[in-house]
Amino acid sequence: MSELPVVVVGAGPAGLSAAAHLVERGEQVLVLEAGDRAGAAVSQWNHVRLFSRWSELVDPAAERLLAATGWPRPDGDLYPTGAEWADLYLTPLAGALGDRVRFGARVVGVARRGRDRVVDAGREDEPLTVHLQNGERITARAVIDASGTWGSPNPLGGDGLPAAGEKAASAQISYRVPDLATERARYAGKRIAVAGSGHSALTALVALADLAEQEPDTKIMWLLRRGAVGNVFGGGEADQLPARGALGLRAKKAAEAGHIETVTGFRTAAVDRGDDGTLTLESFDGHRVEGIDEVVVLTGFRPDLSWLSEIRLDLDPVLQAPAKLAPLIDPNVHSCGTVYPHGENELRHPEPGVYLVGMKSYGRAPTFLALTGYEQVRSVVAAIAGDHESAGRVELVLPETGVCGGAGVFDVPEEQKNTGGCCGGAPETVDVSRAVR
Numbered sequence: 001m002s003e004l005p006v007v008v009v010g011a012g013p014a015g016l017s018a019a020a021h022l023v024e025r026g027e028q029v030l031v032l033e034a035g036d037r038a039g040a041a042v043s044q045w046n047h048v049r050l051f052s053r054w055s056e057l058v059d060p061a062a063e064r065l066l067a068a069t070g071w072p073r074p075d076g077d078l079y080p081t082g083a084e085w086a087d088l089y090l091t092p093l094a095g096a097l098g099d100r101v102r103f104g105a106r107v108v109g110v111a112r113r114g115r116d117r118v119v120d121a122g123r124e125d126e127p128l129t130v131h132l133q134n135g136e137r138i139t140a141r142a143v144i145d146a147s148g149t150w151g152s153p154n155p156l157g158g159d160g161l162p163a164a165g166e167k168a169a170s171a172q173i174s175y176r177v178p179d180l181a182t183e184r185a186r187y188a189g190k191r192i193a194v195a196g197s198g199h200s201a202l203t204a205l206v207a208l209a210d211l212a213e214q215e216p217d218t219k220i221m222w223l224l225r226r227g228a229v230g231n232v233f234g235g236g237e238a239d240q241l242p243a244r245g246a247l248g249l250r251a252k253k254a255a256e257a258g259h260i261e262t263v264t265g266f267r268t269a270a271v272d273r274g275d276d277g278t279l280t281l282e283s284f285d286g287h288r289v290e291g292i293d294e295v296v297v298l299t300g301f302r303p304d305l306s307w308l309s310e311i312r313l314d315l316d317p318v319l320q321a322p323a324k325l326a327p328l329i330d331p332n333v334h335s336c337g338t339v340y341p342h343g344e345n346e347l348r349h350p351e352p353g354v355y356l357v358g359m360k361s362y363g364r365a366p367t368f369l370a371l372t373g374y375e376q377v378r379s380v381v382a383a384i385a386g387d388h389e390s391a392g393r394v395e396l397v398l399p400e401t402g403v404c405g406g407a408g409v410f411d412v413p414e415e416q417k418n419t420g421g422c423c424g425g426a427p428e429t430v431d432v433s434r435a436v437r
Contacts, residue, residue: 004141005030006384007130009107011038013085014358014373015146016093017059019100021381024061030138031097032130034106034147038094039086041150046083047179048203052370054078057085059374065096106133110143110354111310124352131307142353142384144377145308149301149359156195156297158225158267158284165271169279173271173295177204180211189217191291193281195268196298197224198366202250204296209254221289222255222262223281263289271295303360312350321363322347322356329365343379343394355380371396 006022008015011033022029055076071092094101109131115123130138153175157163177200178187194204212218254260269284279292303320316326324346347355358373375396383391
């Protein structure tokens with residue numbers, strides 16, 4: 001199989017990084033990207049600024065490949081937007097890889113050649129077959145799935161499934177951080193519900209609060225599934241990612257200024273569209289939020305595993321992440337310690353030569369950093385190339401999460417919460433009322 005290519009699915013940061021490492025090791029590689037450009041998913045949140053600086057967003061192997069093209073490296077201390085990351089780094093990197101990258105190539109299935117997932121006999125002696133939407137079949141030595149999770153946002157429904165009426169009201173529901181440069185008219189002067197407690201939700205709240213300053217008729221309802229605001233604003237000045245800490249402080253300030261009404265313990269069960277065109281959201285315990293014009297759902301993402309149904313994967317039943325990796329990233333128990341260094345060993349599956357890397361490797365867990373993905377693919381590519389010493393030599397120190405409570409999904413008793421530690425003291429809780437009408 002040594003003459004067959006390694007197929008990388010996805011031309012985003014992790015996928016192109018994997019390709020750069022494979023090229024550096026003299027391996028054949030083919031990157032298949034469903035979109036029409038490098039970083040197609042990144043370009044869809046082009047207006048959002050990253051928490052990481054340029055120095056943390058460029059893979060070393062990719063930089064070495066780009067250096068030969070005369071690529072001007074951005075200032076390492078600056079924080080790019082999604083558009084800048086895609087335009088100034090990912091697009092040139094895809095260009096440097098040349099015809100190894102194919103756009104408009106959507107993968108719809110991967111299988112062991114001539115063997116479905118039940119068959120044991122001769123399985124390891126057969127290559128993998130990658131099925132494309134256009135009917136093409138590509139024989140591969142290994143498959144690195146770096147397709148991410150952007151195309152599979154979690155629904156508004158508080159039980160992980162779409163709320164009753166959610167699909168019918170889709171014209172008034174968005175699952176992305178609003179781009180107010182192009183969508184201002186959609187949100188200005190409207191009553192907006194924002195669902196979610198992560199960094200995307202905080203980003204949306206800050207942007208919409210700024211809009212409310214300029215358009216006083218704009219009203220923002222923040223729907224939190226947890227029972228209290230608690231540590232949702234993060235570590236503030238103690239966060240080792242300063243831009244992320246600053247975001248939390250800005251969101252906290254916006255909430256204190258009265259631009260945001262907060263509803264806690266609200267897990268949406270149903271969405272009803274009234275005769276006046278506004279939406280009513282109802283929680284599982286019967287509380288209602290009425291008169292909503294627009295809903296912004298930022299409750300995280302999940303991996304699309306449907307096209308890997310014939311591949312033998314060892315996934316955690318909760319997070320849908322590789323079983324060995326899941327305990328290291330579980331938001332139910334993970335506090336503000338760093339992610340334990342991990343690589344090929346934690347990402348390995350029973351199906352030889354198949355790896356999930358990048359954001360998809362985290363399953364439903366949040367807070368993924370580009371540095372994590374770059375180290376993952378370095379280790380995975382080393383293993384594919386037969387350099388097991390390098391694959392096992394994983395060294396990575398990540399910035400601490402900036403959230404000191406752990407239990408990021410549901411509440412835990414106060415005595416079980418971590419109120420100090422690596423992120424400093426717990427942030428002050430904002431006094432908010434249950435603003436339901």
